[in-house]
Amino acid sequence: MVVIGIESLIQNEYFLFVLILISSLILAKVVHFILAIYLKAFAIRTKTDIDDIILKIITKPLCIFIVFAGFYFALKSLSVLEKYSTMINGMFFVGTVLLLALMVSRIFGVLIGQWLRVQKKYEKMPKLMGNVVAVVIYLMAFLMILDHFEIEITPLFAAFGLGGLVVALALQNTLSNLFAGLHIISDQPINVGDYIEIEGGISGYVEDIGWRSTRVRTLPNTLVIVPNAKLAESIIVNNSLPVLEMAAVVQCGVAYGSDLEKVERVTIDVAKHVQETVPGAIKTFEPFIRYHTFGDSNINFSVILRVEEPVAKYVVMHEFIKALKERYDKEGIEISWPVRKIYYAK
Structure with a gap:
């Protein structure tokens, strides 16, 4: 049973x-x-x-x-x-x-x-x-x-073709952003992780390149969403290409009565010390200066330093300006403020 x-x-x-x-x-x-x-x-x-x-x-x-x-x-x-x-x-x-x-x-x-x-x-x-x-x-x-x-797929494609035309017109901006994103990937003006500067004063690290937009993380840790179409048409400065190393240029000037040989020697000495001690600076790089302009109150020149990555230039330039001002004060080198000399005709 x-x-x-x-x-x-x-x-x-x-x-x-x-x-x-x-x-x-x-x-x-x-x-x-x-x-x-x-x-x-x-x-x-x-x-x-x-x-x-x-x-x-x-x-x-x-x-x-x-x-x-x-x-x-x-x-x-x-x-x-x-x-x-x-x-x-x-x-x-x-x-x-x-x-x-x-x-x-x-x-x-x-x-x-x-x-x-x-x-x-x-x-x-x-x-x-x-x-x-x-x-x-x-x-x-x-x-x-x-x-x-x-x-049957053929009639479906025909229907999709007509419908696709309508959708393409309705989604013109979205599609332009999509194809701009594909263009950015294929042309590679930027990559994820690059430090870039875009027209309008936007700068930061590329976080992602998506279907519609590219995300840029700024140094204050905010996220800027840039449409791909706008990015593709913008002038982009990619500080990460061809290499991460870059020059950090500091503009300076000294009074007309200064000994330019002494100024060059003192400035390079300070720059070398900064290159060797400040984190982010290329320790083996030999800094140099170039005089370039007779200004209204100063003889102007550029100091060329070198840093390991784009964001390091801010710290390096900060420490260099402090050290240079202190050394100039000790050496009696004057950085003039704007002065006008007026001559009266008799």
């Missing part, structure tokens, strides 16, 4: 429905345990971190797929849903393709990011490149779904 009861229970389609669901949940839990414990421990021992990231990417979608497949087969076991079989098959296909597209796009994003880090030319390529790859993958998934449901 017990055996007959078990056999009748197994043959019961609703019991089978629940059994398949529970089995898929248990299988998903087992797979998650294996991936999260055993394979993760193996991946940690490898030299590269790519396998760790890929394992983390596929673990959750794979478990979701197992539960989703279990739910699909459980529904297929119910005779009452047999007339909806085509719709259930279509839903399963769509879900499978979307989950696969999700995993593939994320894996490609990791591989592309790793490749960009190896290539020095593209070392600081922003997220936009990964987003473009993801869009291409999802577009391919969309076309696969259309092909599965035997939807």
